[in-house]
Amino acid sequence: MLNRFLPGPAGVKTAADLKGKTYSAQAVGNMSQLAFQHFLEGHGLKESDLSLAVGGQQFGADGTKDRRFAGFAAMSSYPGPVFMDVSTSVPVRFLGTSDEVFAKISKMNSGYLRTEIPAGTYPGQTEAVPTFGTVAMMVVPESMPDDDAYYILKTFAGDWEAFKSISASLKDLTPEIAAVVPGVPLHPGAARFWKEKGGLK
Numbered sequence: 746m747l748n749r750f751l752p753g754p755a756g757v758k759t760a761a762d763l764k765g766k767t768y769s770a771q772a773v774g775n776m777s778q779l780a781f782q783h784f785l786e787g788h789g790l791k792e793s794d795l796s797l798a799v800g801g802q803q804f805g806a807d808g809t810k811d812r813r814f815a816g817f818a819a820m821s822s823y824p825g826p827v828f829m830d831v832s833t834s835v836p837v838r839f840l841g842t843s844d845e846v847f848a849k850i851s852k853m854n855s856g857y858l859r860t861e862i863p864a865g866t867y868p869g870q871t872e873a874v875p876t877f878g879t880v881a882m883m884v885v886p887e888s889m890p891d892d893d894a895y896y897i898l899k900t901f902a903g904d905w906e907a908f909k910s911i912s913a914s915l916k917d918l919t920p921e922i923a924a925v926v927p928g929v930p931l932h933p934g935a936a937r938f939w940k941e942k943g944g945l946k
Contacts, residue, residue: 757815760788760840767796769805769817776879781818783853787846802827810834820879822914823866832867839867839874847877856880856927866913882926894934905942920944 757763763785770792771777782792798804798814805817806827816837821828831837839862842850851857862874883901885894902908902923909915924931924944931939939945 757840758838760785760790763815764790764794765796766815767798767813769798769800769808769814771801771819772799777818777820779854780820780857780877780879783850783857784818784842784846786853787842787849806831809837816840822912823862824913828867832869836869837867839870839876841875842877843875847875850877880925880927882929884929885932887932889932889934891932891934891937894932895938896934898935898938902938902942 757766770781785792785794798808800808802817802819802821802825805814805819808814809817809831812835819825819827847857847859856879857877858879860876860878862870862876864871864873883897885897905920909918920939920942921944924936924939924942936945
């Protein structure tokens with residue numbers, strides 16, 4: 746999932762320009778909220794430097810379209826429906842994340858990955874936007890039988906090409922990447938599946 750920071754037509758060209766602006770963020774405890782907090786901190790800002798309006802993705806999109814908010818932030822794969830909605834309605838700019846800032850952010854959470862929103866993903870977005878994202882994980886009880894965990898993955902991703910067709914953001918996904926789960930152990934049944942797929946040795 747990619748992290749996007751979408752400013753509306755409010756003169757926002759850099760993260761520093763967000764200071765003092767009314768901006769839409771996700772609720773506390775949501776991964777999008779934490780990632781946005783880290784994004785701000787990586788640029789030397791705090792959430793208190795902005796006037797935050799808390800709500801879901803559609804709430805942020807609607808407020809950006811009617812100019813109540815300078816933009817909104819959310820974790821999402823691309824192309825995301827709410828981002829497409831906004832970018833086809835008003836002029837937008839996606840705030841990127843430089844290598845220097847990403848180095849700071851990755852120290853806050855080692856689970857972040859370097860990625861980008863490809864050029865042309867959204868109307869008016871003519872260049873790739875360097876950003877950061879996270880992995881999506883399936884979490885199961887440690888006590889789950891190995892065969893059950895294996896069956897779930899085989900059902901979910903056994904047809905690899907069909908699985909990757911779910912979203913454009915998965916087009917470059919490989920079994921080697923998918924088999925890496927940061928921060929938690931891989932279930933033995935899942936490990937068996939990924940070995941069969943060539944993701945693990």
